[in-house]
Amino acid sequence: MNGEHKITSGHRARTALVYLRQSTLVQVREHTESTMRQYALADVAVSLGWAPGDVEVIDRDLGLSGTSAAHRAGFRELMSRVCLGEVGAVIGLEVSRLARSNADLARLAEMARLTGTLLIDSDGVYDLSDFNDWLVLGLKSTMSQAELHVMAGRLQAAKLAAAERGDLRAPLPVGLVYDDEGEVVIDPDAEVSAAVADVFSCFAAAGSAYGVVAAFAGRKFPQRAYGGAWAGQLRWGPLTHHRVLQVLKNPAYAGAYVHGRHVTRKRVDADGNVRTSTAEVPRAEWKVLIKDHHPGYVTWDEYLAVEARLQANWTASGARTVREGSALCQGIIYCGSCGGPMVANYQGGDRANYECHSRRDGKKARHCRGISVTALDDAVARVLLDALTPEQVALALAAADQVAGQHQRASRAAELAAERARYDADRAERAFSQVEPENRLVARTLEARWEARLAALAEAEQALESARAALPPLPGRDTLARTAADLPVLWHAPTTTARDRKRLLRTLIADVTLMPEADQAKARIGIRWHAGTADQLIIDRPRSSGIPAPTPPPAVELIRRLGPSTRNDDLVAILRQHGYLTGAGRPFDVKAVQWARRVYGVPVPSPVAAGEISVKDAAAALGCSIGVVYYWIEAGLLEARRQGSRLCIPWNPVIQADCRARIAESGHLNPAARRTRPRKTPRCPAEQPQMSAPPGII
Ligand SMILES: [Zn+2]
Numbered sequence: 076m077n078g079e080h081k082i083t084s085g086h087r088a089r090t091a092l093v094y095l096r097q098s099t100l101v102q103v104r105e106h107t108e109s110t111m112r113q114y115a116l117a118d119v120a121v122s123l124g125w126a127p128g129d130v131e132v133i134d135r136d137l138g139l140s141g142t143s144a145a146h147r148a149g150f151r152e153l154m155s156r157v158c159l160g161e162v163g164a165v166i167g168l169e170v171s172r173l174a175r176s177n178a179d180l181a182r183l184a185e186m187a188r189l190t191g192t193l194l195i196d197s198d199g200v201y202d203l204s205d206f207n208d209w210l211v212l213g214l215k216s217t218m219s220q221a222e223l224h225v226m227a228g229r230l231q232a233a234k235l236a237a238a239e240r241g242d243l244r245a246p247l248p249v250g251l252v253y254d255d256e257g258e259v260v261i262d263p264d265a266e267v268s269a270a271v272a273d274v275f276s277c278f279a280a281a282g283s284a285y286g287v288v289a290a291f292a293g294r295k296f297p298q299r300a301y302g303g304a305w306a307g308q309l310r311w312g313p314l315t316h317h318r319v320l321q322v323l324k325n326p327a328y329a330g331a332y333v334h335g336r337h338v339t340r341k342r343v344d345a346d347g348n349v350r351t352s353t354a355e356v357p358r359a360e361w362k363v364l365i366k367d368h369h370p371g372y373v374t375w376d377e378y379l380a381v382e383a384r385l386q387a388n389w390t391a392s393g394a395r396t397v398r399e400g401s402a403l404c405q406g407i408i409y410c411g412s413c414g415g416p417m418v419a420n421y422q423g424g425d426r427a428n429y430e431c432h433s434r435r436d437g438k439k440a441r442h443c444r445g446i447s448v449t450a451l452d453d454a455v456a457r458v459l460l461d462a463l464t465p466e467q468v469a470l471a472l473a474a475a476d477q478v479a480g481q482h483q484r485a486s487r488a489a490e491l492a493a494e495r496a497r498y499d500a501d502r503a504e505r506a507f508s509q510v511e512p513e514n515r516l517v518a519r520t521l522e523a524r525w526e527a528r529l530a531a532l533a534e535a536e537q538a539l540e541s542a543r544a545a546l547p548p549l550p551g552r553d554t555l556a557r558t559a560a561d562l563p564v565l566w567h568a569p570t571t572t573a574r575d576r577k578r579l580l581r582t583l584i585a586d587v588t589l590m591p592e593a594d595q596a597k598a599r600i601g602i603r604w605h606a607g608t609a610d611q612l613i614i615d616r617p618r619s620s621g622i623p624a625p626t627p628p629p630a631v632e633l634i635r636r637l638g639p640s641t642r643n644d645d646l647v648a649i650l651r652q653h654g655y656l657t658g659a660g661r662p663f664d665v666k667a668v669q670w671a672r673r674v675y676g677v678p679v680p681s682p683v684a685a686g687e688i689s690v691k692d693a694a695a696a697l698g699c700s701i702g703v704v705y706y707w708i709e710a711g712l713l714e715a716r717r718q719g720s721r722l723c724i725p726w727n728p729v730i731q732a733d734c735r736a737r738i739a740e741s742g743h744l745n746p747a748a749r750r751t752r753p754r755k756t757p758r759c760p761a762e763q764p765q766m767s768a769p770p771g772i773i
Pocket of ligand 1: 410412413414415431442443444
């Protein structure tokens with residue numbers, strides 16, 4: 076062998092490791108020669124001078140891809156033993172392919188260099204401490220990477236070219252098959268194609284993928300197995316939500332040929348391992364899209380409509396779907412003040428309000444207001460029913476056709492299942508009749524199979540019977556036309572669910588906005604129709620029970636005019652004379668007048684008569700505090716008249732002059748007087764402040 080002289084007794088004294096690798100199980104199964112050659116490497120080690128007992132084979136990585144060492148326990152074991160220095164040589168079929176990743180091989184080469192381990196392959200012996208060997212190994216590793224890259228590039232380019240012509244054959248979803256000429260056609264098995272078609276029609280009726288799942292309850296859906304023991308076979312199983320989405324989103328059912336709908340992405344997880352996952356690619360980034368490539372179950376436009384509907388159902392993305400609640404405009408009502416969505420807030424019983432969501436978020440604008448659900452819904456429903464009138468007949472017919480279609484579909488599935496069971500039974504019978512009577516073993520098996528098929532047929536026919544019996548009788552077309560002619564009755568019927576109403580509403584109305592309105596008792600509602608037009612209506616806001624009704628405008632006008640100069644009891648008399656009632660419909664009393672004054676900001680008349688002055692005004696005129704004036708009145712120094720809770724002081728220039736003189740003499744009120752003229756008489760108890768004046772003022 077090339078470079079055999081590099082092997083020393085020191086190397087031979089340590090273990091020789093034979094490392095075996097094969098990328099996939101298919102290679103292990105089909106390329107047995109390569110595997111045999113790899114196992115034969117143990118003999119090579121013996122021929123190079125290692126004792127047979129010192130040669131070990133690591134074959135744990137057979138069938139595992141070499142792209143990364145993370146999942147290859149064998150390679151990890153190899154590395155650790157090389158690091159421990161107990162390995163004299165690592166033997167592989169092709170050393171540069173020991174690891175597909177350059178990094179893994181570089182690490183192995185570095186460790187082998189440090190521990191004096193040889194790497195041996197069919198080309199020769201590499202001593203990594205020798206610069207030439209190290210360089211050759213590095214070059215070989217780079218070359219193998221480049222080879223892989225070129226190979227993959229060529230394969231991918233050829234694949235894409237075929238895909239661009241629409242010729243690259245990919246596994247077809249159930250319901251579509253390749254015919255003898257390799258063209259894509261709808262599955263000739265009517266049971267399969269009916270099931271796929273029903274997924275689309277059920278989605279059109281129910282409007283959601285979960286609705287389709289519910290419609291398929293108790294009915295099975297076909298699935299074609301790819302690979303494995305069941306390859307190519309049709310398996311029937313329950314229809315799951317995930318399967319419904321797969322069917323609805325698959326453009327193949329719309330007759331389109333698509334390449335590049337999914338992409339594999341790699342990421343490094345927390346443990347440093349590379350993980351591969353598959354992700355959907357947005358439609359705009361599909362590499363190949365050929366419309367009308369083959370017959371489909373829906374048109375391309377219908378496919379786009381389904382996609383839009385699914386998007387609208389996707390609440391995680393912020394979509395607001397139809398919910399069970401009774402609030403009709405849920406999901407389509409917006410606040411006209413801040414532009415945010417409004418949500419229905421159910422408060423128990425029949426009470427519910429639409430509230431601006433910003434209020435909950437604490438970002439409420441100044442004019443954001445809520446409104447009672449009943450008031451708004453009634454107004455919107457009225458507008459909707461008015462708009463529907465000319466279309467009643469068309470709606471009635473469409474509804475009738477849809478119900479009839481649903482009935483047909485429900486029993487057709489059972490019919491098809493029964494037909495298939497009949498065919499299977501016939502075939503089993505034919506097989507049994509064709510077998511030679513002498514061949515008893517085969518005849519017995521076939522007879523048992525025939526019996527099983529007959530039992531299945533009986534079961535399918537039974538299921539068909541019960542499916543037909545379970546269908547409620549269809550109402551006559553006349554009845555339907557009559558019901559639909561009176562749509563308001565249908566709208567309010569207890570059998571019509573909130574969901575139905577909301578769906579109907581959303582077919583015509585795009586959104587509803589609660590506009591800002593200056594009048595607190597009114598609400599302005601904007602309605603935008605799908606047709607592109609918009610309407611505005613103003614409704615009265617309902618009063619909640621806790622808030623008193625507003626006073627009738629004539630009474631308010633009178634209170635505003637006379638209030639500032641008329642006392643409450645006089646005002647009550649005048650209001651009663653005019654026959655005015657309060658907002659609640661009761662005759663006015665003092666309390667009602669007081670309430671009206673507070674609500675409409677009407678001041679009470681001043682109790683101070685002509686020639687009189689209030690305490691506050693007197694204090695202002697004298698330039699002293701009101702406490703001083705109160706003290707004088709209390710001490711009898713100043714005359715005053717009590718009017719209700721107010722004090723009215725008769726006022727003229729003489730009284731004012733007296734007061735000023737009193738201030739000028741007071742040592743407390745006039746510091747100048749205190750400095751020049753000391754107090755003549757000792758302070759007596761009578762002069763002590765006795766009223767509200769705080770100590771220290773006088
Ligand atoms: Zn708002």
